[in-house]
Amino acid sequence: MKRRRQTPQWLVILIVFIIFAVLKISDGDVFAPSDKGITPNGTQPAEIADADLAVFFIDVGQADSVLVKAKDQAMLIDAGNNGDSELVVEFIKALGIDTLDYVIATHPHEDHIGGMDAVIDEFDIKKIIMPKVEHSTRTFEDMIDAIMKKGLKVTSPVPGTKYPMGDGEFIILAPNSSNYDDVNDYSVVIKFQYKDTAFLFTGDAGFESEHEMIEKGYELKADLLKVGHHGSKYSTSEKFLNAVQPRLAVISVSKDNEYGHPAPETIARLRQAGIEIYRTDEVGTIIATSDGERIELYSLVED
Numbered sequence: 001m002k003r004r005r006q007t008p009q010w011l012v013i014l015i016v017f018i019i020f021a022v023l024k025i026s027d028g029d030v031f032a033p034s035d036k037g038i039t040p041n042g043t044q045p046a047e048i049a050d051a052d053l054a055v056f057f058i059d060v061g062q063a064d065s066v067l068v069k070a071k072d073q074a075m076l077i078d079a080g081n082n083g084d085s086e087l088v089v090e091f092i093k094a095l096g097i098d099t100l101d102y103v104i105a106t107h108p109h110e111d112h113i114g115g116m117d118a119v120i121d122e123f124d125i126k127k128i129i130m131p132k133v134e135h136s137t138r139t140f141e142d143m144i145d146a147i148m149k150k151g152l153k154v155t156s157p158v159p160g161t162k163y164p165m166g167d168g169e170f171i172i173l174a175p176n177s178s179n180y181d182d183v184n185d186y187s188v189v190i191k192f193q194y195k196d197t198a199f200l201f202t203g204d205a206g207f208e209s210e211h212e213m214i215e216k217g218y219e220l221k222a223d224l225l226k227v228g229h230h231g232s233k234y235s236t237s238e239k240f241l242n243a244v245q246p247r248l249a250v251i252s253v254s255k256d257n258e259y260g261h262p263a264p265e266t267i268a269r270l271r272q273a274g275i276e277i278y279r280t281d282e283v284g285t286i287i288a289t290s291d292g293e294r295i296e297l298y299s300l301v302e303d
């Protein structure tokens, strides 16, 4: 089920940027308001603008779109549903970004690549990473057309490969096989490391991919986990959580979605492990900043 939208979402987000305060939601400072907002020309609150690393979990409803900004470099992981195209493009522009150093299309489901053609058309893209799997949908064809039109070369994810970004780097951890029954398991999984802080982005990877990552012996430890598959019960196994040991979890999900995400079982597993859970259906767009030692969380919500 998609969210009802009376006003174009990009307009809503711009208004949100201008009018509403950025609220700090981590470290016990629940909704302690900051006095500054983000404006479309890229003016951001000092806490976010000065951050060496800022990760934006854009509220795209029942979908995924994460923007990572490290110094003067930027990466987009997924681009929401088709209907989120303008929202995602305007969000990136509002931060004053015109070049995406990396774009990752985790896997070819619409809720991850829906806005990808619009993003590819709009921005200068240095490297696009996507798994070797095709999908016979119009959305997938639109993305491929946009890639061809721009003459971009697609990079296949090779686990273990590291890419520098800002003062940090990210490493590809999955997919580790070339054939899966479930398209979700083709999800490109990456870990972004900046000094002592690490973020794990799992796309919609399920138990099979999680199991492979553990078996391969990758260093999976991360402070913040973007919970796999919108909190579905087929992701985020106890074994995987034990390997990652996150302190913070972010779930990208819409209210009252038809899939019942996030699953009560997954929420229970996260709670059992003592992990703080933040959800886009509850607090909207979530922003995580890191100075290399500490991660702070903020949210763009009505003051």
Ligand SMILES: [Zn+2]
Binding pocket: 063, 064, 109, 111, 112, 204, 229, 230
């Ligand atoms: Zn998904």
